[in-house]
Amino acid sequence: MKYVLVGLTCVFLVLAFIGGSAYYKGLQVEKYGFMAEENAELFVRDHSPTLGSEDAKVYLVEFMDPACETCASFAPYVKQIMDANPGKIKLVLRYAPFHDGADNFVKMLEAARMQGKYWETLDVMFKTQSAWANHGNYQPEKLWNFIPRAGVDVEQIKKDMHSPAIAKIIEQDMADVKALNVQKTPGYFVNGKPLQTFGYKQLNQLIKSELDKQYSE
Amino acid sequence: MSQSDQAAKTNWTLLFMGWLLVSVSTTISLFFSSVLEYEPCVLCWYQRICLFPMIFILGAGLFPTFDKSVIKYALPLSIAGGLTAFYHTLLYAGIIPESIQPCSNGVSCTEKYFELFGFVSIPMLSFIAFSTLVALLVFLKRRTSK
Numbered sequence: 001m002k003y004v005l006v007g008l009t010c011v012f013l014v015l016a017f018i019g020g021s022a023y024y025k026g027l028q029v030e031k032y033g034f035m036a037e038e039n040a041e042l043f044v045r046d047h048s049p050t051l052g053s054e055d056a057k058v059y060l061v062e063f064m065d066p067a068c069e070t071c072a073s074f075a076p077y078v079k080q081i082m083d084a085n086p087g088k089i090k091l092v093l094r095y096a097p098f099h100d101g102a103d104n105f106v107k108m109l110e111a112a113r114m115q116g117k118y119w120e121t122l123d124v125m126f127k128t129q130s131a132w133a134n135h136g137n138y139q140p141e142k143l144w145n146f147i148p149r150a151g152v153d154v155e156q157i158k159k160d161m162h163s164p165a166i167a168k169i170i171e172q173d174m175a176d177v178k179a180l181n182v183q184k185t186p187g188y189f190v191n192g193k194p195l196q197t198f199g200y201k202q203l204n205q206l207i208k209s210e211l212d213k214q215y216s217e
Numbered sequence: 218m219s220q221s222d223q224a225a226k227t228n229w230t231l232l233f234m235g236w237l238l239v240s241v242s243t244t245i246s247l248f249f250s251s252v253l254e255y256e257p258c259v260l261c262w263y264q265r266i267c268l269f270p271m272i273f274i275l276g277a278g279l280f281p282t283f284d285k286s287v288i289k290y291a292l293p294l295s296i297a298g299g300l301t302a303f304y305h306t307l308l309y310a311g312i313i314p315e316s317i318q319p320c321s322n323g324v325s326c327t328e329k330y331f332e333l334f335g336f337v338s339i340p341m342l343s344f345i346a347f348s349t350l351v352a353l354l355v356f357l358k359r360r361t362s363k
Contacts, residue, residue, distance in 0.1 A: 002229070006279060009237060013244045021252040183254050 025196055032180070036192020042176050043189055047169045049093045049118055052082060056090035057214035060207060063096040063177060063187035066105040067133040071186045072126040077200055081207055088211060095173040096185050101138050103170055104161075108143070110169060111160035112152045120150040228357060229283040235291075235353045236275040242346045243269055249330070249339065258326040260305040264343050267298030271350075285361040292354050299347035305340035 036043065043061045044050075060078070064071040082089050097103040105125065112121035124146055132142040148154055160166075180189070188195040188203055190210045195203055246265060249255045257265065271291055278287025307313045309327050332338050 002279060002281075005233070006236070006276065009240060013240055017244050017248055017252075020248055024252055181254070183256070 029193060029196075032189070032192050032194050036189075040192075042179055043094075043192060044092050045094075045169075045172060045176070047172070049113065050090055051093075051119065052090040053087040054090070056088050058085075058089045058207065058210050059092055059189075059191055060089055061092045061094060061189040063094045063173075063180075063182045063185060065095065065097045065099070065102050065185045066109055066122065066125045067097070067099070067102045067129065067138060068185040069129065069133075072129045074186055074200070074203075075122075075126050077203075081204060085207075085211060088215060089207065094176065095170055096177045096182055096187060097170065097174075098185065099138075101140075104140055105133075105138075105143070106170055107161040107166050108140075108147070108157055110166040111157040111163075112147075112150060114160050115152050115156065117150050117152045121147065121152060124150045224360070225283055228285070228360060229279065231353060231357055231360075232275060232278055232283055232287065235350055235357075236272070236279060238346060238350060238353075239268060239271045239275055242343075243272055245342075253330075255330045255339075258328065260301060260308070260326045261339070261343075263301045264298050264305070264347070267294045267301070267347070268343075270294065285357070288354050288358050288361070292351070292358075295347050295350040295354060299344065299351055302340055302344035302347050306338070306344050309338050309340045 044059065060082075062071075062074075062078070078091065082091060095103075095106045097106050109118065109121055109125065112118060125143070128143070128146040128149075131146070132139045144154060147157070177187075180187075180194075184198075188206070190206045191214075193206065193210070195206055246268065250257050271294055274291050274294070275287060278284045278291075304313070305326060311327075326340075330339060333342070
């Protein structure tokens with residue numbers, strides 16, 4: 001009797017937890033779906049760097065940080081998905097530099113963008129990341145040695161990165177991070193739908209379901 | 218049923234209530250952090266350290282029959298948790314100024330996530346749970362030491 005009572009209580013609590021989380025996730029999907037229709041600019045700002053065709057019907061919005069390891073390891077994977085579906089996916093990058101000092105890397109990246117070398121610089125940053133941002137140990141001085149590989153004018157970046165325009169971009173993105181409740185990087189939204197459980201497979205599935213929906217007709 | 222049988226049964230039921238309180242609190246705590254993604258602050262972690270093991274300590278005390286030595290093991294944890302929760306509640310309410318709080322990295326301990334009926338905060342819920350548990354254990358101690 002005692003064992004049954006305690007056992008059943010455990011089962012009940014576990015079920016309540018699972019049920020509660022399923023319910024909450026359902027609410028979230030609804031909420032973000034609503035937000036996506038009403039407030040598209042929360043996901044895509046005019047200043048946001050994008051990759052892919054303008055006619056793409058699937059928007060993959062990624063909240064990222066150039067110093068985040070998982071973002072770097074997802075980058076080739078995202079590229080692979082985009083290559084597999086040419087013209088159908090548009091990648092939108094948003095910034096979520098959560099850690100102290102991480103915004104400096106965003107500033108460098110944005111300054112490189114002024115020279116038209118955005119994606120090249122991001123690629124170099126991700127590929128050399130373990131050397132300058134190993135487990136949160138940021139060493140921007142090391143990154144300066146790698147950055148010329150992207151074919152950028154380093155002195156110009158040093159001048160441009162402190163421009164108020166860049167600070168404003170980060171400020172706006174961080175405000176949207178808060179509005180969309182992004183807690184971790186990379187944070188993905190596919191046509192406004194949040195990636196519910198994190199992982200390559202889940203991201204692929206979410207994109208695929210949205211591709212099927214948009215391109216079935 | 219003899220009187221001592223009846224008393225043993227009541228003791229078991231009281232301890233079971235305590236265990237239930239701890240289990241429900243743990244589930245809610247995990248729900249906040251894992252599902253609602255409220256990042257626990259440093260003080261929250263200290264309280265969780267006191268709370269989580271009590272599921273097993275109180276649970277073990279229920280079998281095969283009520284074991285009164287469980288009080289001795291659970292009381293220090295619940296008092297420590299209760300004191301931390303009390304401090305946290307005062308900090309959260311602004312009665313203790315935030316400048317002396319120990320958590321500067323990560324989440325602030327006064328970050329507002331959730332307030333039941335507009336005033337019952339998470340630290341307050343924790344304080345209520347821990348003090349109920351302390352009261353219950355002290356009551357059990359009195360009953361069993363007679």
